[in-house]
Structure formats: structure tokens, C-alpha cells
Amino acid sequence: MNQLVDHYxxxxxxxxxxxxxxxxxxxxxxxxxxxxxxxxxxTREIAEDVTSETFLRxxxxxxxxxxxxxxxxxxxxxxxxxxxxxxxKQESTEPISGSVTFSDENTSTDHEGELSDRxxxxxxxxxxxxxxxxxxxxxxxxxxxxxxxxxxxxxGLAFGDIAKIIGKSAGNVRVIYHRxxxxxDALDPTP
Amino acid sequence: xxxxxxxxxxxxxxxTERGIVPDQAWVARTRETLLMQVRNSASTAPVRxxxxxxxxxxxxxxxxxxxxLRAPALAMSAVLMAVLGGxxxxxxxxxxxxxxxxxxxxxxxxxxxRLALVSDKSDKLKxxxxxxxxxxxxxxxxxxxxxxxxxxxxxxxxGLKRDLDTVKQQLADVNxxxxxxxxxxxxKLVDQKTEAIVNELKQVKSEISSEAGSSLSEVExxxxxxxxxxxxxxxxxxxxxxxxxxVSEADVLQSITNKVASLQNTLDITAQKLQSLSSSTTQSxxxxxxxxxxxxxxxxxxxxxxxxxxxLDQVSDKLIEAAKTTAQxxxxxxxxxxxxxxxxxxxxEPVSETSTTPVVEVPSSTTATTTPP
Numbered sequence: 001m002n003q004l005v006d007h008y009x010x011x012x013x014x015x016x017x018x019x020x021x022x023x024x025x026x027x028x029x030x031x032x033x034x035x036x037x038x039x040x041x042x043t044r045e046i047a048e049d050v051t052s053e054t055f056l057r058x059x060x061x062x063x064x065x066x067x068x069x070x071x072x073x074x075x076x077x078x079x080x081x082x083x084x085x086x087x088x089k090q091e092s093t094e095p096i097s098g099s100v101t102f103s104d105e106n107t108s109t110d111h112e113g114e115l116s117d118r119x120x121x122x123x124x125x126x127x128x129x130x131x132x133x134x135x136x137x138x139x140x141x142x143x144x145x146x147x148x149x150x151x152x153x154x155x156g157l158a159f160g161d162i163a164k165i166i167g168k169s170a171g172n173v174r175v176i177y178h179r180x181x182x183x184x185d186a187l188d189p190t191p
Numbered sequence: 192x193x194x195x196x197x198x199x200x201x202x203x204x205x206x207t208e209r210g211i212v213p214d215q216a217w218v219a220r221t222r223e224t225l226l227m228q229v230r231n232s233a234s235t236a237p238v239r240x241x242x243x244x245x246x247x248x249x250x251x252x253x254x255x256x257x258x259x260l261r262a263p264a265l266a267m268s269a270v271l272m273a274v275l276g277g278x279x280x281x282x283x284x285x286x287x288x289x290x291x292x293x294x295x296x297x298x299x300x301x302x303x304x305r306l307a308l309v310s311d312k313s314d315k316l317k318x319x320x321x322x323x324x325x326x327x328x329x330x331x332x333x334x335x336x337x338x339x340x341x342x343x344x345x346x347x348x349x350g351l352k353r354d355l356d357t358v359k360q361q362l363a364d365v366n367x368x369x370x371x372x373x374x375x376x377x378x379k380l381v382d383q384k385t386e387a388i389v390n391e392l393k394q395v396k397s398e399i400s401s402e403a404g405s406s407l408s409e410v411e412x413x414x415x416x417x418x419x420x421x422x423x424x425x426x427x428x429x430x431x432x433x434x435x436x437x438v439s440e441a442d443v444l445q446s447i448t449n450k451v452a453s454l455q456n457t458l459d460i461t462a463q464k465l466q467s468l469s470s471s472t473t474q475s476x477x478x479x480x481x482x483x484x485x486x487x488x489x490x491x492x493x494x495x496x497x498x499x500x501x502x503l504d505q506v507s508d509k510l511i512e513a514a515k516t517t518a519q520x521x522x523x524x525x526x527x528x529x530x531x532x533x534x535x536x537x538x539x540e541p542v543s544e545t546s547t548t549p550v551v552e553v554p555s556s557t558t559a560t561t562t563p564p
Contacts, residue, residue: 019229026222034213039204048213052221059229127207130200137197153201185194 006071013062022062025071026055033079036155039131040083050086054079073151073161080155140187145180152177289329290346313373316361320384323358326351327391330407334395344399345406352410355385359417366424375434378424382446385418389453393460401464405525411457412518415450419510422446426503444498447506451494454513458487461521468528481527483520487513 006028012021033054038047057078061068068074131154138149144166151162159177163170285294285301302322309315330347362381366374392411396404425443428434462484494509 019226022229023222023226026225030218030221031213035208035211038211039208044214048217048221051213052225055221055225056228059225059232063232123207123210127204131204134197134200134204153198156205181194184197 003070010062010068010071014065022059025058029072029075030055033075036076037079037083039128041086046086050079050082053082057082069164070161073157073165076151076155076157077165080150137184137187141180141183144176145183148173148176149180149184289332289343290350291333291343312361312365312369313377316358316365316377317380319354319358319361320380323351323354323384323388326354327388331391331395334399334403341403341406344403348406348410351388352413355388355410355413355417359420362417362420362424366427371428371431371434372437374424375428375431375437378421378428379438379442382418382421382425385414385421386446386449386453388414389418393457397460401525401528405522408518408521408525412514415454415514416511418446418450419507419514422450422510423507426507440503443503447494447498447503447510450510451491451498451513454487454510454517455491457517458484458491458520461517461524464528465524468524468531481520481523483516483523487516487520490516 006025009021009025012018013025030051034047034051037050037054038044041047041050054075058071058075061074061078134153135150138146138153141149147166148162151157151165152159157165159170159173163173166173168176285292285297288294288298302325306315306318306322309318326347330344330351333344333347358381362377365377369377389411392407392414396407396411422443425438425446429438429440429443461481465481465484490509490513494506494513497503497506497509
């Protein structure tokens with residue numbers, strides 16, 4: 001149903017030049033994209049910049065009449081690429097896969113809304129650490145396993161959406177996913 | 192760390208993730224900025240409806256379904272093109288067909304379809320009249336084609352007679368159910384068309400053998416009968432104020448006079464044929480051998496008398512009777528001609544007006560001196 005609404009809104013944007021329809025798409029996805037980015041970049045400001053840039057890139061894709069089969073998957077893909085771009089530009093000592101920062105002062109601000117209290121802040125740091133561990137483990141698998149696991153476990157996409165992104169059938173993706181999990185299990189437990 | 196630990200960590204990450212809420216002021220500000228950029232960069236030119244339809248298809252019809260439907264849709268359109276294209280070509284080709292041709296049933300079927308698609312009674316009658324004219328053209332085509340068999344001419348004549356009968360019925364229907372003005376208009380059309388048909392049939396008969404022409408005599412009588420039915424309708428409607436703009440008494444009188452003259456002409460030709468037959472054979476042929484000639488002549492004289500006395504309401508019966516007996520007279524003369532040519536060889540000489548072989552007593556408008564019984 002959500003996908004149908006998405007397609008209707010996208011149709012309005014493309015066929016009717018309806019800016020408000022684009023606004024509704026933004027309303028629908030801004031929080032989830034922000035959360036997705038927030039765990040992968042060091043600061044709230046960077047997360048906001050990357051999120052804004054994600055929607056601008058999406059608008060550019062609409063203008064260019066690119067095939068957008070699944071808006072959610074498309075937005076996640078843009079966001080993921082922007083996060084990677086961010087770390088490339090930084091040329092920091094941290095590798096791309098280690099896209100999680102542990103900096104206390106960068107992630108904790110008085111304006112963090114629900115994360116303003118100390119315990120929530122600790123949970124955030126732990127989550128980033130966990131995510132870093134997961135990403136490290138996944139990064140040791142072969143590339144197609146990595147893609148499917150990241151899209152499924154990190155981005156939380158459905159098999160059908162992943163299938164559209166990587167150009168395979170949903171059944172195929174499901175098979176790859178289960179094989180990837182087995183491969184993950186068989187990895188050497190030492191980091 | 193095994194798979195289970197890893198999934199647990201992910202679940203924990205997700206749980207934390209759910210607690211992250213962006214600053215609402217930032218969300219609103221970004222929205223505003225974004226929409227401003229969208230409005231500025233979007234083309235102001237309206238998207239054409241064709242393009243809109245294409246976009247709608249792209250968005251609302253799944254690609255898999257499109258791929259699935261594409262092949263059957265193409266196949267179906269190819270089949271439809273072949274069938275419909277073939278049908279249209281066949282119907283077009285059949286327009287020139289005549290009875291006995293392979294495509295003739297298609298022509299008749301297409302006519303029936305066109306008739307079935309018309310609901311208005313007057314329009315239906317007009318269409319049928321048009322088809323009657325086609326039947327006459329078919330008869331002309333068959334008569335001029337040497338290779339055509341007399342049986343085909345008979346078949347074509349039967350088709351024309353059938354259509355004339357239908358026209359007669361439809362005219363009665365229009366007269367009963369439609370407005371007087373419409374009925375008068377329809378009757379006028381039928382009257383004119385039947386008169387033209389009678390003239391054309393006479394021309395065809397003059398160009399073919401007596402034997403072949405015998406099948407046309409009957410249909411000629413049917414055409415006269417249909418024309419008389421039209422006159423009856425005209426007589427009924429001429430006094431109606433609504434129909435007076437369409438038909439006048441003078442029109443009706445003219446139509447009746449034309450019918451009488453036409454029948455008289457047919458009768459004269461028949462009598463001349465009989466005369467010619469008697470002069471070219473040793474057989475003793477006289478008008479007494481074809482009593483229908485006298486009967487028809489008598490009836491026609493009665494019709495003329497009624498016309499002169501302006502008793503137009505009574506003339507239609509006489510005209511129908513005259514048409515019927517004239518056709519019978521023609522048939523009898525044609526039969527005599529056929530039997531005489533099979534018995535003897537001589538080639539009949541052309542009939543001249545100065546012929547001095549007064550064997551036959553010929554009643555005609557100019558030469559007959561018969562008295563009504």
C-alpha cells in the first residue's frame with residue numbers, strides 16, 4: 001500500500017509538477033533516512049547535511065527521469081553512497097567500513113531531543129560500537145554476500161526491494177541471504 | 192561471535208535507531224528549502240497528456256506484468272489486424288460481387304449488418320432502397336456478361352423481388368408508425384426509385400433474349416406493385432397539413448400518370464413482340480392466344496378513366512391488376528417465342544411500324560381499338 005502511495009506521489013511530481021507531492025515524500029522518509037545516516041556519521045550536523053543532500057539527489061534523479069522502482073530503496077542507496085563519499089572526502093584514518101564514530105562530544109548535544117539524557121547517549125555509543133562490529137564482520141565476506149546482508153540487516157529492506165537494487169529475483173536474493181548468514185557463522189570468531 | 196550474537200547486536204542497534212528523532216525545526220527548514228528548490232528547478236511547461244499517460248503506465252503497471260502482457264498483446268493485435276484487415280478487405284471486395292460469386296454472401300451479410308445497426312424506420316427504408324438499387328445493378332452486370340448463366344439472372348431477379356417486397360413492408364411500417372410528413376417523404380423516395388428500377392429493367396430486357404428476360408417480367412411487376420404502394424401512401428398523406436409541404440395532389444397525379452404510361456409501354460412492347468412472332472413464323476398467333484394482353488389493356492383503360500375522373504383513391508387496385516396481367520402477358524409471349532424458336536428456325540425480322548401483316552389484334556395506347564368488357 002505504501003509503495004502504491006509512493007508511486008502515486010512520484011507520478012504527481014513527474015506528470016503534474018506537484019512540489020507538494022515531493023514534500024509528502026520527504027515527510028514520509030526524512031526521519032528514517034536521518035536515523036540511517038546518523039548512526040554512520042560522527043555528528044548530528046553531518047547527518048543533517050547528508051540527509052538534505054540525499055533528498056536533493058533524489059529530486060535530481062526525478063528531473064533526469066531515472067527509473068525509480070522503489071523510492072525507499074532508492075533513497076537508502078543515495079544515503080549510503082553519500083556516507084561513503086563523506087568518508088572518502090575526509091581521507092581520515094578511519095576506513096570506509098568503520099563509519100561509526102565513538103566521539104562523545106560529537107554525538108552528544110543538548111539539542112538532541114530524546115537522546116539528550118545520559119543513558120540514551122550511552123546506548124547510542126554502544127549501538128555505534130555494535131554496528132561497527134557487525135560491519136567489520138560482514139566486510140570479511142565476499143562482495144555479493146556483503147551487499148545483500150547490508151541491505152537486509154543494516155538498511156532493513158525487504159527481499160523484493162533488494163532484488164530491484166541488485167538486479168536479481170527476490171528468490172535469488174533470499175538464497176544469497178541465507179548463504180551469507182551461513183558464511184557469517186563460519187567465519188573465524190577472532191576479529 | 193557467531194551469527195546469533197551478531198543478529199542480537201543488530202537488534203540492539205535497531206532499537207537505538209528507533210529512538211533517534213531529528214530536530215523538527217531542522218526538518219521543517221529543510222523541507223521549505225527543498226520545496227523551494229523543487230519549484231525553481233521544475234519546468235513550468237505543462238506535461239503533455241501522452242507523456243502523462245506514459246508516466247502513469249510506468250508507475251502503476253508493474254514491469255513484470257508489462258513484460259508478461261507485451262507478447263500476448265502484440266500477438267493479439269497482430270491477429271486482430273489480420274482478421275479485421277482481412278474482413279474489411281473482403282467486404283470491400285464483395286461490394287462488386289454478383290449472385291453466384293464467392294463473395295456475394297459477404298455482401299448480403301454486410302448489408303444485413305448495416306440494416307441491423309439502423310434503428311430509425313425511415314432510415315432503414317432509405318438504406319433498403321439503396322440496396323434495391325444495388326440489386327438492379329447486379330442484374331445489369333449479369334445480363335451484360337456473356338458467360339453468365341440465365342439461372343444467375345433468375346437468382347438476381349429473385350433477390351431484387353425479395354428486397355422490393357421488404358421495401359413495401361417497411362413503407363407500410365413507416366406509414367403506420369411515423370409522422371405523416373416522414374411517411375410522405377419515404378413514399379416519394381420509393382416511388383421515384385421504383386420508377387427508375389422499372390425503366391432500367393425494361394432496358395435490360397430489351398438487350399437480352401426473351402427467354403432470359405422472362406425472369407425479369409415478374410420482378411418488374413413487383414417494382415410496379417411497390418411503386419403503387421408508395422402512391423397509396425402518398426394518397427393517404429397528401430391531405431394531411433403536415434405532409435403538404437412534402438407532397439401535393441399534382442405530384443401524386445403525375446406519379447400515377449407515369450405508372451400508367453410505363454405499364455402501357457410494357458404492354459405495347461409485348462404486343463409488338465407477339466406481332467413480330469406471328470410474322471416470322473407459320474404459327475397463327477393472335478391476341479386471343481394471349482388473353483392477358485386484352486385483360487391488361489382493359490384494366491389500364493379503366494385506370495385511365497379513373498384518373499380522368501379524378502378518382503385517384505380507386506386507381507391503385509387497377510394499377511396493381513394491370514401490372515400483374517401485363518407480366519403474365521409477357522410471360523405467355525416469351526413462352527410462345529421459346530416454343531416457336533425450338534420448332535422452327537427462321538430468324539425473326541425486326542418489327543416495323545409499317546408492317547402489313549395484320550394478323551394480331553394489338554391493343555395499345557395508340558393502335559388498340561378494343562372496348563372494355
